[in-house]
Amino acid sequence: MNDTSNQPLRRVYFLSNRTAITAETLGHSLLAQFPGIQFSSVTIPFVDTTQKAYKLVDRINAENADNELQSIVISTMADEEISRIIHQSKALIIDPFERFLPDLELILHAHSIHESGQSHRISNQGLYESRINAIDFTMLHDDGMTTKMYGQSDIIIVGVSRSGKTPTCLYLALQFGIKAANYPITEEDMESEDLPAIIRGFKGKLFGLTTNPKRLAHIREERRSNSRYASLEQCKYEVKAAEQMFEQFNVPYLNTTTMSIEEIATKVVEITGLHRISKPAISHLDMK
Amino acid sequence: MNDTSNQPLRRVYFLSNRTAITAETLGHSLLAQFPGIQFSSVTIPFVDTTQKAYKLVDRINAENADNELQSIVISTMADEEISRIIHQSKALIIDPFERFLPDLELILHAHSIHESGQSHRISNQGLYESRINAIDFTMLHDDGMTTKMYGQSDIIIVGVSRSGKTPTCLYLALQFGIKAANYPITEEDMESEDLPAIIRGFKGKLFGLTTNPKRLAHIREERRSNSRYASLEQCKYEVKAAEQMFEQFNVPYLNTTTMSIEEIATKVVEITGLHRISKPAISHLDMK
Numbered sequence: 121m122n123d124t125s126n127q128p129l130r131r132v133y134f135l136s137n138r139t140a141i142t143a144e145t146l147g148h149s150l151l152a153q154f155p156g157i158q159f160s161s162v163t164i165p166f167v168d169t170t171q172k173a174y175k176l177v178d179r180i181n182a183e184n185a186d187n188e189l190q191s192i193v194i195s196t197m198a199d200e201e202i203s204r205i206i207h208q209s210k211a212l213i214i215d216p217f218e219r220f221l222p223d224l225e226l227i228l229h230a231h232s233i234h235e236s237g238q239s240h241r242i243s244n245q246g247l248y249e250s251r252i253n254a255i256d257f258t259m260l261h262d263d264g265m266t267t268k269m270y271g272q273s274d275i276i277i278v279g280v281s282r283s284g285k286t287p288t289c290l291y292l293a294l295q296f297g298i299k300a301a302n303y304p305i306t307e308e309d310m311e312s313e314d315l316p317a318i319i320r321g322f323k324g325k326l327f328g329l330t331t332n333p334k335r336l337a338h339i340r341e342e343r344r345s346n347s348r349y350a351s352l353e354q355c356k357y358e359v360k361a362a363e364q365m366f367e368q369f370n371v372p373y374l375n376t377t378t379m380s381i382e383e384i385a386t387k388v389v390e391i392t393g394l395h396r397i398s399k400p401a402i403s404h405l406d407m408k
Numbered sequence: 409m410n411d412t413s414n415q416p417l418r419r420v421y422f423l424s425n426r427t428a429i430t431a432e433t434l435g436h437s438l439l440a441q442f443p444g445i446q447f448s449s450v451t452i453p454f455v456d457t458t459q460k461a462y463k464l465v466d467r468i469n470a471e472n473a474d475n476e477l478q479s480i481v482i483s484t485m486a487d488e489e490i491s492r493i494i495h496q497s498k499a500l501i502i503d504p505f506e507r508f509l510p511d512l513e514l515i516l517h518a519h520s521i522h523e524s525g526q527s528h529r530i531s532n533q534g535l536y537e538s539r540i541n542a543i544d545f546t547m548l549h550d551d552g553m554t555t556k557m558y559g560q561s562d563i564i565i566v567g568v569s570r571s572g573k574t575p576t577c578l579y580l581a582l583q584f585g586i587k588a589a590n591y592p593i594t595e596e597d598m599e600s601e602d603l604p605a606i607i608r609g610f611k612g613k614l615f616g617l618t619t620n621p622k623r624l625a626h627i628r629e630e631r632r633s634n635s636r637y638a639s640l641e642q643c644k645y646e647v648k649a650a651e652q653m654f655e656q657f658n659v660p661y662l663n664t665t666t667m668s669i670e671e672i673a674t675k676v677v678e679i680t681g682l683h684r685i686s687k688p689a690i691s692h693l694d695m696k
Contacts, residue, residue: 130516139674142437149430149484150508153520163684165674190515196437212515220438220502227478227500228418232441248668249630255575259550287543290578294669342537380536381582386427386453396451 129160131183131191135176135206137199140165146216147194167197173205180209198234247397251297258293261301262286267318270301274394276322277302279329280358281349282339284376284384288329291385297397298389310361315369327388328366328373333359335377417448419471419479423464423494425487428453434504435482455485461493468497486522535685539585546581549589550574555606558589562682564610565590567617568646569637570627572664572672576617579673585685586677598649603657615676616654616661621647623665 132151134143140163151159167173184191191211197203198217207213221232260266261273263286270276275292277285281304289300309316319326333355340350348354366373372391376384389396420439422431428451439447455461472479479499485491486505495501509520548554549561551574558564563580565573569592577588597604607614621643628638636642654661660679664672677684 139670141670141674142433145430145433146504150504150512153486153505153509153522154512154516154518155521157516157518166678192512192515198441212511214508214511216434216438216504216508217441219507220504221441223500223502224438224442224480227480228442228445230442230445233443234441249627251669252575255578259547259574262547286547287540287582290543290582294575294578294582339537381539382427382429386429390454 128187128189129158130189131187132159132161133176133180133191133193133195133211134161134163135167135193135195135197136165137168137197137202138165140196142216143194143196146196147214150194150214167202167206168199170201170205173202177205177209180211184210200234247297251294251397254293254297254299255290257299258289258301262289264303264318267301267303270319270322270325272299273301273322273325274299275301275327275388275392276319276325277327277329277388278305278319278362278371279373280305280336280362282336282343283329283331283362284381285329287381288376288384288388291381292388295385296389296394298394305358305362305365307358310358310365315365323369323371326369326371327392328362328371329384330359330363330366330373330375332375332377416475416477417446418477419475420447420449421464421468421479421481421483421499422449422451423455423481423483423485424453425456425485425490426453428484430504431482431484434484435502438482438502455490455494456487458489458493461490465493465497468499472498488522535585539582539685542581542585542587543578545587546577546589550577552591552606555589555591558607558610558613560587561589561610561613562587563589563615563676563680564607564613565615565617565676566593566607566650566659567619568593568624568650570624570631571617571619571650572669573617575669576664576672576676579669580676583673584677584682586682593646593650593653595646598646598653603653611657611659614657614659615680616650616659617672618647618651618654618661618663620663620665 132147134140134147136143144163164176167176180191180193192214193206193209193211194214195203195206196217197206203215203218225232257273261269275298277289277300279285285302285304289302292298292300303316303319305316314320315323333352336355336359337350337352340355344350363373365371374384374387379387420435422428422435424431432451452464455464468479468481480502481494481497481499482502483491483494484505485494491503491506513520545561549557563586565577565588567573573590573592577590580586580588591604591607593604602608603611621640624643624647625638625640628643632638651661653659662672662675667675
């Protein structure tokens with residue numbers, strides 16, 4: 121990106137009358153297809169009155185005038201009047217509702233309600249509560265803190281310290297409603313010939329995470345600088361021992377070195393075939 | 409939905425060559441505009457070979473033939489060849505890459521790379537690590553467990569037991585990279601005339617959550633059935649006392665009764681003006 125560092129940044133606005141999570145998610149996917157270009161993005165949720173919309177158009181146009189590059193707006197406005205106002209701005213408007221709802225209306229033989237933020241509201245209390253329950257469970261079973269209810273878990277993530285167990289479990293619980301426990305493999309465990317006693321009875325639920333020793337050392341270095349714990353030698357030893365354990369006991373595992381939390385969690389679900397709540401806060405999408 | 413319960417469900421596929429998070433998020437937002445229609449959705453991530461794509465088209469077409477309703481595919485395939493194969497299915501294809509990338513290419517004077525899953529990969533190590541650090545911090549400071557590093561928090565969520573503090577904090581950390589601690593308001597705290605001693609020094613960081621006493625009683629009932637803790641009377645008392653505390657000490661607060669975790673977290677960020685990492689796992693979107 122050296123060659124573009126002196127160029128002005130392209131301004132991008134993620135807008136919605138609700139949380140703007142959809143606009144942001146779609147927007148990032150689209151912009152990521154242009155890795156050579158530097159963007160400066162801002163998310164503006166809750167644009168839910170015409171007054172706010174007019175003010176925003178003024179802001180977008182003013183900022184656009186300061187900049188030689190046309191701005192980009194990625195907007196999911198359910199309200200048609202607000203949407204029309206946003207379309208008056210001088211930015212390029214990317215509006216998936218405007219583009220795709222007519223096609224859907226045609227094949228569904230129904231009018232869209234153009235109501236705001238349906239997808240991130242609670243409507244199905246049961247699904248919502250199963251997600252909250254999964255979070256509770258995961259919090260209680262982080263880092264081997266409690267192990268007595270391992271039997272109730274959907275999955276038990278195992279791996280050495282700082283291999284990504286906790287964020288993976290939280291994402292599994294928060295996004296997919298999966299009861300994910302985790303257990304840290306200690307040096308003592310590595311010296312044994314068998315699986316650690318605490319998890320031995322749950323072989324079918326185990327899933328291993330591993331990572332590149334260099335990256336592990338870097339992460340540990342930030343926590344405990346210059347320690348034996350963070351040394352490359354120690355990280356190499358632990359990673360090797362953990363991977364041997366996974367191989368020996370047929371524990372499926374994943375090398376997470378270059379993966380984001382989202383990718384790890386999605387991959388874990390795919391490999392294990394666990395039931396994934398696709399979007400817990402929606403009522404009328406029955407996932408069964 | 410009684411009138412539609414005997415209708416066959418409309419099948420929807422969320423497809424991607426990577427995590428399918430974008431397809432799912434956009435898809436749910438679109439479908440939520442048709443609350444009268446029953447959908448049956450399935451998410452298929454990692455459609456990353458032409459072979460998998462052909463197999464999938466066969467499956468979609470076979471399932472379509474069994475059903476009198478045309479299926480819907482919401483697909484974000486960065487790979488053009490795989491995308492072309494998916495377009496051969498008999499479903500209605502909603503493809504935001506196909507629709508929006510040409511417009512973006514025009515104004516950006518650049519070709520999109522059509523590479524897979526850029527938006528959920530780690531590329532900016534710094535942003536990624538700040539998100540992991542936020543998760544670590546939040547885990548350590550859940551439910552008042554540790555309070556000595558409250559000074560390092562970005563926000564301290566306060567509220568009575570089961571008012572939604574933990575999921576909100578986790579979402580703030582996981583999605584927005586915000587160091588969110590939380591502190592449960594106890595009965596002892598309520599009887600005092602002052603803010604609880606532990607949080608008194610951090611008034612500027614406090615944010616309250618409150619909820620409808622009936623809903624609180626319902627949630628608590630699931631945990632400790634027929635207890636004083638879960639009684640409506642007790643819930644009414646606690647909610648009232650907590651809200652009085654927020655009012656008295658000018659703690660901004662939110663009634664979360666009908667809100668999802670996503671909505672609460674987005675609203676908290678909006679009200680407090682906290683810096684929100686829009687999508688931590690992207691390199692070339694500099695949020696500064």
